[in-house]
Amino acid sequence: MGPATSLPRRRRSLAGLWFVVPFLAVFLFVLVVPVLYSLYLSVFQDKLIGGRSFVGLANYSQLFSDPKFWDGLGRVALFLAVQVPVMLGLALVAALAIDSGRLHGAPFFRMSVFLPYAVPGVVAVLMWGFMYGDQFGLAGNINKLVGHELLTPLSPQWILVAIGNIVTWEFVGYNMLIFYSALRSVPSDLYEAAAIDGAGAWRVVFSIKLPALRQAIVIATIFSIIGSFQLFNEPNILRTLIPSVIATYFTPNMYAYNLSFAGQQYAYAATLAIVMGVVTAVIAYVVQLRGSREANR
């Protein structure tokens, strides 16, 4: 046997491929093929009579003039514009506070803020839904206490805020942890240098900590955008409490779900899924691009 160093490069590179192949096989099966399949479906239409027929881009033009689609899309866009900055802002403040070294019991706070993330979304919504209710919920308790309808989180005006609160509760700790982990990896000699230069606490935050967080903020923003566009669990479960307030097309995702499982309109639902996938990917890409451009400045 020759020395191992003479192992042909080719064989080594094939070894690398073998590590990746199992993942790729499943990846193709559950991601690539379904995407191609829905692209295929989106150019057909299913009729009760006559079966499946090719319709070209008709599903797309129908979708773009479908008020229910725009209604849902507008709602998640509004949700995104308000909830994501609030949540990430809170997460940032919490991460900076825990990292500041002036907080007693920091590990306790870190863990307690994070805990809701481990709670199944379904359980979180059931729980908040009960608390929002006026029968045995906290909202009901408070209303009774002050003697009139002060809090009505399940009313049409407040429902989006109520959902935003649930989502914030679930994910603020997760984002806080991402920020906190990024802060931990700042080399400590940077802080020493800042101290020698006489930089104050705020100066350190703005000149060292926030720049170090930039990449983590970009990642967290992208995940939150994806999450907002996917909004489904929270409104769909709350719907069982208040079917009159939350329509079947409250979010695009609920619309797609109801189109396929209540309406059997699979091709149209596939079209909606593709359009939402493209919208999400484009926005995520723009955020990524802007994030890295600012980093290069």
Add this chain to the structure above:
Amino acid sequence: MVLFALYALAPLAWLVINASKTQQSMFDSFGLWFAGRFALLDNLHQVLTYDGGIYVRWLANTILYVVVGAGGATVLATLAGYGLAKYDFPGKRAVFATVLGAIAIPGTALAVPTFLMFSQLHLTNTIWAVIVPSLVSPFGLYLVWVYALDAVPTEILEAARIDGSGELRTFLTIGLRLLTPGVVTVALFAVVATWNNYFLPLIMLNDPNLFPLTIGLQQWNLRATGVNATPIYNLVISGSLLAIVPVVAIFLALQRYWQSGLAAGSVKA
């Protein structure tokens, strides 16, 4: 920070408190304090026996989905992340770009097409319909890749090769050991994702005997509405509490590992 902690913990306290109430005292007592008979054990007993013990079945299903789905996802992501970080092979960049792009595809946007495809293959309403899609975690692959770049020095791998160790053995004896915090992180987040999965089983499964806890609990919740409404809120709440405990326990037990694993992933991109 005290306010933050209160905001995070108060709802959980509400859950614990109300899991200890009978359905009646839930309605006529203040939400954030105990009232009436302490009925927690009673409620838990009912949760486990109601409807022929279906909750236990759901719990077992959830554990099965988590062990096979999240376990498999971790294995696949670890192998692939390591392979991408430490080897060169044709098409590597394309593979990497595709997988990273897939992170931006909403899982729920895929659910409908995946359901249609699976129903053509007669896989819907089987355990595989839940397990197979859980096996792929692009984000997990990304985390392992970042971690492997930092934590596994190529020189050590070279040294092992010179000593005549095969590629797989090198990975198992050296790579895997160095990767542990990264792998634990990926495993934990895969466990949470699978334990909490709702949308996928919701569309894939009809048979209550295959439900995970999340779907089961929502089914119980639905009993409170409709024509033959028989609310079992006390069971929904106690059952929810019971469903949280294992995940929280795992997180607390392993926090040392996953926090250092997460640190690597959050810095680079």
